[in-house]
Amino acid sequence: MSEFHIAVVAGDGIGPEVTEQAIAVLNKVGELFHHAFHFNKVLAGGCAIDATGKCLPEETLEECKKADSVLLGAVGGPKWDNVAGDQRPERALLGLREKLGLYANLRPAIIHKALADACPLKPEITGDSLDILIVRELTGGIYFGEKGYREGKYGQEAFDIEAYSEMEVKRIAKTAFEVAMQRNKKVTSVDKANVLESSRFWRKTVIEVAKEYPEVELTHMYVDNAAMQLIRNPKQFDVIVTSNIFGDILSDEASMITGSIGLLPSASLGQTGAGMYEPIHGSAPDIAGQDIANPVAAILSTAMMLKYSFKLDKEADAIEKAVTSVLEAGYRTPDIMSEGMKEVGTKEMGNLILHFLS
Numbered sequence: 637m638s639e640f641h642i643a644v645v646a647g648d649g650i651g652p653e654v655t656e657q658a659i660a661v662l663n664k665v666g667e668l669f670h671h672a673f674h675f676n677k678v679l680a681g682g683c684a685i686d687a688t689g690k691c692l693p694e695e696t697l698e699e700c701k702k703a704d705s706v707l708l709g710a711v712g713g714p715k716w717d718n719v720a721g722d723q724r725p726e727r728a729l730l731g732l733r734e735k736l737g738l739y740a741n742l743r744p745a746i747i748h749k750a751l752a753d754a755c756p757l758k759p760e761i762t763g764d765s766l767d768i769l770i771v772r773e774l775t776g777g778i779y780f781g782e783k784g785y786r787e788g789k790y791g792q793e794a795f796d797i798e799a800y801s802e803m804e805v806k807r808i809a810k811t812a813f814e815v816a817m818q819r820n821k822k823v824t825s826v827d828k829a830n831v832l833e834s835s836r837f838w839r840k841t842v843i844e845v846a847k848e849y850p851e852v853e854l855t856h857m858y859v860d861n862a863a864m865q866l867i868r869n870p871k872q873f874d875v876i877v878t879s880n881i882f883g884d885i886l887s888d889e890a891s892m893i894t895g896s897i898g899l900l901p902s903a904s905l906g907q908t909g910a911g912m913y914e915p916i917h918g919s920a921p922d923i924a925g926q927d928i929a930n931p932v933a934a935i936l937s938t939a940m941m942l943k944y945s946f947k948l949d950k951e952a953d954a955i956e957k958a959v960t961s962v963l964e965a966g967y968r969t970p971d972i973m974s975e976g977m978k979e980v981g982t983k984e985m986g987n988l989i990l991h992f993l994s
């Protein structure tokens with residue numbers, strides 16, 4: 637029997653509801669496949685500000701560092717909108733990414749056959765399937781560059797600097813090429829090299845790394861064009877590698893093509909095997925506590941954890957299959973509800989996935 641220690645940052649809004657379902661799924665996987673998952677609940681985000689005055693208490697960071705992986709719900713909400721910038725709930729997320737060294741963010745955008753109707757694009761554009769993986773750089777660029785206020789040409793101004801080192805671009809490019817080798821051997825690197833110096837450097841460095849992967853077809857695309865192409869012809873993409881801020885934006889766009897942001901998981905990985913796994917949706921405070929949030933993204937995040945951090949492929953497949961079965965059986969949370977389907981809440985959706993898990 638293998639044992640795994642998982643730090644759980646349930647966070648704010650719908651975070652606690654969806655992580656509860658994700659934990660139940662892991663417990664069932666443990667029973668079925670004889671693993672022991674131990675959960676250690678820690679505070680980060682708005683709830684941590686309320687309880688301790690800090691968005692990312694030292695103890696939380698220590699527990700997350702010690703854990704084999706972190707499961708995160710979501711952080712933030714209007715309640716903390718007036719908190720100072722460096723203590724906002726979102727800072728906890730950035731702090732965890734930075735302090736745990738999680739520089740590679742994998743965001744799959746997959747259309748489930750059963751949900752082809754939920755895709756807002758015309759069927760002739762997507763068919764009934766789509767499988768894109770966005771590899772987003774997560775600990776560099778404008779999110780972490782020098783920032784502040786200064787006297788500018790027109791008086792006081794604020795600035796955030798976009799900077800990328802060769803090391804940072806190389807390691808994220810490597811991640812993208814490695815995952816591409818496991819998929820269709822196609823990488824699109826997205827930048828703004830027609831304007832930004834940091835993008836020209838990004839492109840040159842990605843081309844350098846590509847030499848080690850002669851089997852992978854590499855193309856480059858400006859981010860504005862990529863935003864358009866995702867709608868015009870998303871099927872041309874397989875792996876997209878891009879900077880922190882471009883990845884943030886394009887992954888929301890890609891998620892919408894799949895029908896609902898409530899379906900998509902993500903993995904944040906670093907040099908060690910440990911990672912942080914979270915749904916890409918936010919805390920959705922408007923629907924929190926009503927048992928209507930979609931737990932699928934959180935549940936699929938546990939499948940990514942099993943696959944990428946614990947190398948439990950068979951177990952990860954079982955979770956993905958259970959989700960597919962529930963969708964094929966016609967069960968829908970309100971965000972993906974359509975005519976003729978059976979509407980269920982967060983808990984029931986979780987229970988159904990447990991039921992189909994074998």
Ligand code: IPM
Pocket residue numbers: 726729730884916
């Ligand atoms: C994301 C989110 C975060 C980001 C926010 C909440 C800080 O939008 O994970 O995509 O911008 O990275």
Ligand code: MG
Pocket residue numbers: 884885888
């Ligand atoms: Mg985002």
